[in-house]
Amino acid sequence: MTIFVCMDDTDNLNSRGTGRLARAVAAELAKTYPVRGVTRHQLYVHPDIPYTSHNSCGVIHIIADGYQHLDEIFEIAREEMLNDFIEGSDPGLSVANHEQIKPSLIAYGKDAQSTVLTQEKARTLAKNLGIRLEGLGGTEDGVIGSMAGLGLALTSNDGRFLKIGTIRELVGPQTAQTLLDAGIDDIYTTDGRRVTTGIIWNDENKSVKPCPVKDQVILFVEEVDGELKAVKRN
Template identity: 55%
Template sequence: MIYLAMDDTDNLESRGTGRLARAIAVELSRRYHVMGVTRHQLFVHESIPFTSHNSCAVIHIQGDSGMDDIFDTAKKLMLDDFVEGSDPGIAVASSRQVNSGVVAFGQDAKCIVVNQERARSVAANAGIRLEGLGGTEGGVIGSVAGIGLAASGSDGRFLLRGRNRELIGPQPVWALLSSGIDQVMTIDGRLVNDGMIAIRKSPTPSFVQGRAVLFVEESDGGYVALKRP
């Protein structure tokens, strides 16, 4: 698996990192098998500059070749989309490069303040290609963290997974499962195999043990899809 991560690509007036990541994923899918795009929540603290929610995005690509092309393609698209006031960073790594230091950095970035120096050191020690693309280059922090969190297989939620963006409004469980979502499950761990699911926008399944799991809760004889962090 190849992980392409990006962070701090926006300002208050521009489209968010998640939307940009989805656009880049669509472009990369012309040549690679894109498995999905995940969003990962990072630490929110007054000393950390961020646009809205301090999250990063990671594109999951099946395979282990083409990393330079993937990085260069995404870098160009990010530079073409650069907006003043943003501090973008980008990183790419294969699953075999993600060592315990990268995973630990990702976990720390969720609960404490981490800095660029450590992010760059962690990336260098793991042989991960990392680059800041403007501003303060603060996005390198979220980019390295995103790789560690995505590679863990159990963090964040999918912004893009198969055809999930096409599903809006009430959906039968079979439609969700055929769209690319692996499981529908209640928050107390019960699998849901049939019935209707009310969806406010498009479903954003959680990333749990390498699977896309849409969590739901019972409501008025049916179920309502939940949006997990």
């Protein structure tokens, strides 16, 4: 069973982004629980939606059983987020196991990528599904994206990994085999060819960003002038 911890609207223009905070919270949770990884999910960019730079949420994936751990996980994440609270941010936090994430929440997550949603809808959905959801400051608009991230993460077909295995330790160009050994399940070109050998080129100071696809960790690459370059997808 997987427990998902989702946070949104945690930053301002002068602070670290939601992704970095999600990784920090994941590191704290990993002291007690087995954390599989952290994913980023793109939400709707629209003039009526306040956001800092890209309007994305971060989801921590924890391997744990049942409902008994949900409150403790929530409290650990909540404390870390409150300790890092930035004036001008509007954070929201939610925690749910996969059994609580029903089709209505998956649909809500998809809607959040193309529609302006409201706090009321997010809070009503959380109440009806028995999901713990809380705004942690500011306008609390982060509850909207926080609920959306739960639905998107469960599909295992959205967003990209900010942390999985040891890939963050590998920056710049790497061999395909090194990346596969670090926690990536497969590498594919965007036109459908499987890659098992050769060099995968990436920015010198960046790690690759694989995607969740059908419960697997897939890195997409494209061939440019005879070289395979890592692709960063939303």
